[in-house]
């Protein structure tokens with residue numbers, strides 16, 4: 001999984017998701033949480049309500065699915081399993097094979113690998129405020145039905 005700076009233009013969104021008339025021209029599609037070991041990232045202890053909302057998105061609103069799984073490459077105290085599995089509230093989610101999307105308060109589309117839950121919970125990654133607000137507001141990005149993802 002490539003490193004992408006937070007709030008950069010998503011490199012593949014136009015090619016795979018934009019269809020005639022959607023989203024409206026000029027709507028930015030921005031990256032969040034594309035972490036890699038060689039790049040530092042902001043950290044903070046995650047809030048429980050944010051983790052709850054983020055887990056729900058990762059477990060139930062994954063989009064832009066990939067073939068296979070991409071696992072976390074950040075340093076761990078113990079070896080990780082080949083597939084990252086997260087648990088919260090009695091539910092289980094397999095992470096690393098899709099993205100999640102939320103809509104920022106200004107209409108921006110914010111796209112993150114669904115591993116972002118693990119990054120926040122396990123590595124205390126602190127996403128940009130605009131993403132945290134959109135997740136807490138549960139403004140999930142819903143792709144039009146004719147995008148086969």
Ligand SMILES: [Zn+2]
Pocket residue numbers: 072073074075076118119122123
């Ligand atoms: Zn990790």
